[in-house]
Amino acid sequence: MPIRYLGIDIGQVESMQLSPDRTQVLAKAVLYPEYVENFARFGTRFSIVSPEISAAGVNNLDTLLQPYINVEPGRSSRPLRSFELQEASITDSRYQDGLSVVLDAAETGSLQIGTPVLFRGVEVGTVTGFYLGAMSDRVHVALRVSKKYQHLVRNNSVFWLAPAITCSSA
Template sequence: VWKLYKDSKSARKFGRAITITSSGDQEVSKGMAIKYQGVTVGEVTLVIPNFNKGGIEITARILPEYVDKIAVANSHFWLAEPEIGLNGIKNVSALLSKHINVDPGKGERNTKFELSKGPVQPEGKIFQLQSETRGSVSEGTPILFRELEIGSVIDVQLGEFADRIISTIQIEPDYAYLIRANTVFWNVSGVDVSIGLSGANIKAGTVDSLLRGGITFSTPPTNELQPVASEDQSFYLYPQAEDEWKSWRTAIPRP
């Protein structure tokens, strides 16, 4: 299908049309801007359902001055979302008006892309967490170490025999050494309320853990520090921590 313009000037001004496919769980609308570093480089011109493959198909226009940088192989598109955390709100502009972000690619001309769930992440080390139920764990749930975010959950699936939930996590390369063969993981999501004789005891995590959920971990002290966990090693994800775990202060030297 080719677009017919009324004259050559209109054609040059239009830029180039591209197609972005999405799973449909991200809200995209006609007129939404496409931005790079806060600068508008294009806009969404049409959003239609894809009845054959499911999801939606997005047609967008890349402005002519940016075509050679954006409409090329490996350009990465994702829907900008505000991040609300302990230190305030990041990406405030996404609260005011939703838009699509893009990281320019390199290579040959291309007009077909996929809408990702977030920006390109550095390749980290992959581990598996097994739990009896999913709870509040979902894609994007942060992995915390002493309340510092060092990774995230990238996939949640039912186990092969339907007897457990398998959560795949990715740890940033600089912090992968913290995960040892005997490391213990537990969920710190939400607010823990227990009722005793003296009334309600409320224990809350950081603002991030309340809003997005969170998984944290610690390594028990031993006479000899256990080796770094191997790629794809599987750990059990406990629903909550025992009091002893929170007191562990095992020294783990940076390699």
């Protein structure tokens, strides 16, 4: 399985095996020598990329044929050699420095981790997680809005759940 950054192969998973207690998969990967210094460091995030279908469209269809691991480089200069895979949506560098927002909803509907947050059809953020409220009667939806667009979020902002699929006929 290739390891990619911005569509460029920077490494390869060499082997995978079950941990001794059989609760997780351990993977051994190699980064190509020219990429080790920039990617084998603290803060680097690795995530498996999978196909996504959402209100914003279809993404990552190439992973139907060959899945891959996406990399977002860390900012630290401290070297690191052991990593854990993260949720793919959280690793998106467009949102790492963004505004975290938690919304209150009756249900998640068609939302998933990684569902884009749209403003006038432009992707301005992403859904990063869900958790039940204290009484378990509400769902809290965690979002991350890009730093570039965080000025759009105000105390009186209203968020709407868009339909997952829209169809039209001509």
